[in-house]
Amino acid sequence: MDKERAGIQSVEVGFTLIEALAQASGPLMLKDVAAAAGMSAAKAHRYLVSFQRIGMVSQDARNSRYDLGPAALKVGLTALTRIDPVRLARERIPELIDNLRHTLAIAVWGNHGPTIVHWEESTQSITANLRLGDVMPMLASATGRCFGAWLPREVTSPLLEPEIERARKAKRLDLPLSRDAVTAMLTEVRERGAARVVDSMLPGIAAICAPVFDASGHIVLGLMTLGSLATFDYEYGGAIDAPLQAAALQLSSDLGWRATASAE
Template sequence: MTRESRGIQSIEVGGELLRALARSGEPMMLRDLAREAGMPPAKAHPYLVSFSRIGLIEQDETTGRYEIGALALELGLISLRRLSAVRIATPRIASLADGINHAVSLSVWGTHGPTVVRLEEPSHPVHIAMRVGSVVALLETATGRAFAAFMPPNAVKTALDSGLDRLGVGYNPKRAPASAKTTEMLAEVRSRGLARAIGDPLPGVNAFAAPVFDHAGHVALVITAMGPEGTFDVGWDSAIAAALRGCAGEISRQLGHGTVQEPRPESR
């Protein structure tokens, strides 16, 4: 008979609040959060104060709602990095960044949409409005489009309906694409095997993004190469595009994906 290790009951009780917030996936008011955790608001509040102090949660000063804090996001990113796809891809994007001499990011589909989990910087400085932990716009960035083009249509529709396209870096409310334009744009991404952004949404910065698939054919992550427009060749048959496709294809093969999509060649 094994003896159960001794724990701290108050931490376990407070943990119900964190679980309730995680299940919700969106900011919650105190009364709703306490109800979901099965405790009165007066009991829940001291736990929330302590969790706020250490960064597990944070409270919006305007709405009063509680949401996941910086420490919880950092822990989540550490967990994501431990996934096999991210572990396999990390050294390869470092080699890719060295080879093309441009910044390369690694993104996964997180709670709030496409989320950057790794960023390899080039030898020369590039002004890029993203960092590890950044969420990028779903339809207005190369990274987001690469996810949207290869995810199940129902998942994309759900994300758009819930407003995930309005949460990320690069979102422009004045340029929300119409449905027909969106369909055409994503069809091109599927045809090319790459998503492309030319000086938009970041002026002066070009980007290519390529999906990485797992053994079941699902998008496991997206690799994005970014650089200044003066040195970043945006031709579909450019050396940068070829290197990115090759890197994504090799990682996909290591994850058990049997078919590598061959892009249609086209001159610039």
């Protein structure tokens, strides 16, 4: 074999287990992760033991299910933050926080939906149980609504449909409870240029998320800010929305986006 093409086959085989866990909707039993990776349970177990030792995989002691571990999260977040749009956005967060005086976050579209990849608190800190790597709901969060408005419907429908059903069963009158209502909400988000939620995802908290587009007009990330209803101006065109949208538009422009590019 050509030396430049030679590799370590066991690494490639073991990665199929990591990929299986990444594509799953939740933690898996040994037999299920082995089946998804196309190998025997005994063989999969040996790889999983090694992956556990280095933190790529974790196992719940209560039910023996496997999931991605902290090292996998760290690697994934590092890769995401090295994408140019995220790096450029992170560089501008401090100045934007000084302007808005509210906590700011960056979200990208991940395997399971809109995912927080950067988070910086302002001096007006709030109680928000959010962490790096958290996936935001599509309906109850400004971030989810932002991506829902500008991503193709075939991409977001697998997440939107279950949330509509759950909201309907829970009788969440603060959320859209039908496909038509969701369509109307997302249309308004596009017309306004940003998404917002008020007292929806977190009690007493409002949030606004503005989209950032690349040169082809595709949404690549969302700039989100949130704060207490006591101090946060959540009105469209207000003291928070206007500068946040301006920052998102400037970042989009720096990434090559022009108003003529399709952002639908």
